[in-house]
Amino acid sequence: QLELVESGGGLVQPGGSLRLSCVAPGFTLDDYVVGWFRQAPGKEREVLSCISASGDSTNYLDSVKGRFIISRDLTKNAVYLQMNSLKPEDTAVYFCAAEFVRSCHEVAGGFDYWGQGTQITVSS
Secondary structure: OOOEEEEOOEEEOOOOOEEEEEEOOOOOOOOOEEEEEEEOOOOOOEEEEEEOOOOOOEEEOHHHEOOEEEEEEOOOOEEEEEEOOOOHHHOEEEEEEEEOOOOHHHOOOOOOEEEOOEEEEEOO
16 A cells, blocks of 8 residues: 655745655655645645656646646655745645556546645744
8 A cells, every 4th residue: 555655844934945755665656646735724625736657747736836846756756845935825734645647637536645744834
C-alpha cells in the first residue's frame, strides 16, 4: 500500500516562503501523478496543483499561480511544493496525494493515495 509522507510545514510570517516535500517510503512515485491540496478550518479541501508522472506538465489553482511551484525529483522520489509570498489566507493543512496515471487530466474520481497532512500557519 502506497503511503505518502509530507514534511516542511510550520509557522511563517506573511510574505515568507516554505517548501513542502512529499515522499513515498519504499515505493517509487515515477508512475504516479501527484497533487497538492489544502484544507483550511471550516472550508472544503481544494486542489492547489498537480504534476504529471514525468514532471513535464503542471497545473495550478488560479489563486496560487505565480506564487506556488510544483516540481518533482525522480532521482529522490519526491515531489515538492515551493510556496512564496505566503499570505494569512494560505493557512491550512496541506496534503499530497497520488494516483497511478501519467497525466493530471486522467485522474478521475479523485486520488487514491493520501498523506496525513502538514500544518502551515501564516501569521505575524
